[in-house]
Amino acid sequence: MGLLSFLAGKSAEDIERAGDKYFNDSEFGAAKIEYDKALNKAERKTPDNLNYLQSLQEKIRKTRDELAKAHQQNGELLMESQNFDEAEDLFRLALELTSNPDLKIEIKAALSRLNALIPSDRPDETLLVPSPVPAAVDVLDSEDEYFAILCNALPEEVKQMYQGYGQTFKQGFIALNNGDFKTAVKRLSDALEEHSSGGLMIALELSTAHMNLGHYDRASELVSQFVQSNPNELRGYQMLCDIYWATGNFDGAVRLIEGSPVQLKETFPLQVLLGETYFQMERYADAKTIFLACQTRYGQNELVSRALAKIFEMMGESDKAKTIYGQILAGCKQCGARTDPFIKRRYAELCFASGERSSRVLELYLSVAQEDPDCRDDCYQRISEIYEALGNVKEARRYQSLS
Template sequence: MGILKNIFSQKPEKYEQKGDTFSNNSDWGRAKIEYENALSKLEKASPGYDESEVRLQGKLRHAKEALALEHSKTGETLMEQEYYDDARDLFQLAIDLTQDPELIATIENRILEMERLTARDIQTDISDLQVNDEGVSDEREDEYFMALCGTLPEEIREVYFSYGELFKSGYVALNRGEFVLAADYFARSMKENPSPDSFIPLELATAYMNLEKFDEAHQLLETFLQYHPEALPGYQLLCEVFWETGAFDQAESLLADCPDELKDSSEYYLLRGEAMFQSGNHSEAASFYQDFMQEYGWNEPIAKALARTFETLGDFENARDMYAKIMDQCSSCHTRIDPLIKRKFADISFDLGQHSSAMLEMYLSLAQEDPENNSFYFQRVSRIYASLGNKEEARRFQLFAQQAQNGKE
């Protein structure tokens, strides 16, 4: 049994790849979970601070920041619609996720604005203040559930609200990474909500996937897609089941049989390209992504997937150039450059021998934007200074790197 467990147990790289897929699809909540799983597996497999941990921490930080921004935007919308309690819950979730001081300040201003809008004399009976710990816990779970559902499409959100307490507890547990607990709650919720066209099997299958119960997830998803043939997340999750079990041809057949209306979406193209990538057809995936962009124009998620595929192929010059194009698009649109993309560009450029003052400035910028990985960035700055002949600055930043590393231990 131990041998089988080692064969089928997912390695950190598998979780990271799934996180990358969710990240490319802007599914930041699930990306966050997968990166956290990858870090947990990595710590168990090879405890100690290394470049893999640095990379995963950067991806996790990016997913958290993107999720925080998503919650903040949804909170703004709810605030405009005067759903102040729901907006406040989302704002608080965003604050818990982000390390961006500007975003925190903006959210705190919105919360203060809501307080002014809803200010009134409140006379609370003493008995109302005597809330037991269980009541507080239930209230927090309600708030978290409402905030999570706030990011869903309205029609799905209303359905999720209707499923009851067991589903709510399962959904909260799932998003906290408590997969055994989530699976138990969802299984019981399915008995409470026996309708064959419910969305509960999709969430239960997600929990089973994270528990590596692929057969159970497969059965649930097959049935789910019979009732929801238009639900792309169902295809995505079932493809993951096939990839994990090596059934790559079945994944291709599944995607080929998708309804035509799904095949026109960029999300479908991403999934098709990922299927090629997962099956080892990296050159085919790169050509597929390039053909899409030639026909339909610029698409950032496709560009990210293409850059990643170039990296896997060892075509680092093209990967670097694609990351540069992504950064250029952000600059031209006056949007913040994703630190993960900047990090990718910097690391590939560094490995290709570009040890210029421009690269030095980029790593110093990353040290400010991604302080959790300061040690790594200061090491790179030290090496660049050394290659430029500035031994004094090289020693200084090597000391900074050691201090930052000691602060993590």
């Protein structure tokens, strides 16, 4: 398994944390998109981690409810100002979003109140009924809103390009971000035909859809064309390297990076790509050299630190790996960031392997058991052994029975 993943930029946990930040800032539309992306990635990468998938689904449900509440509140304001059509749109979109039965009742009641306010000379076919079936315009409004939020995360130049590609591209891009890769391939292929002379960025998104379907030859063809036409664009190198890694063509990845323009080759992202490639080739010493150089040149960076810790583990230098994991944990405590359970567990495991049986390591395993249910049994076994070493036989037996 590689140190990094560039197929979708970040791990599911990293994407989830971005969603958490948006949720805490009450930016529920952006939060939902991040949670959807995290769930899609987790379903592809760790489909057996059912507890994690369920936790993401629950966050998506809560976010949809919050979005529905916001649409309901805005609909009430529009109704008070007699903007009846716009109020109806928001109420129906809220009904589409939420699965909360109590909230649905509230929204349907608002629709009924709205219906009573409609002027008597309004045509009968336009009168409102408290039905959860969304109108076609609601789907369009929702699609436009979703696409706008997706584009907001892009650089301004790319954002403007995407917004000018038209409805077919919009549908393909949304399908891609929703994990509907077959639809994405169809719609993005159509969009590429519509913009044959200026659709290089469409080709890049289309290649992502092909990659997720395992169509590596077609994806490689599209990305290679992009790199040839845009030799200074980082994203093409990241995606082509990911294809090479997936197909085991590590020498191709090295040649790609070594052949990139000088001003790009020495940048942090491309050096990280090179270090990852060496790691996957099991050239651990070369990977270590690359990441140490990144640390010297660019300063402390958690991505580099995690990579070095994993490399040191693979090289049998456990003490160095443990020191780095400990530094990452200390940094998380200082800034108040959520600590990745993987880091906690690796640090605890290395401490345990070195013979440490302390309350400090015990607390780490208790924390990991709570945060990552899939490794709970292993953690309980470790907890039992630590309690036994500390002389607490009763707790040792209790956790042994739970493992």
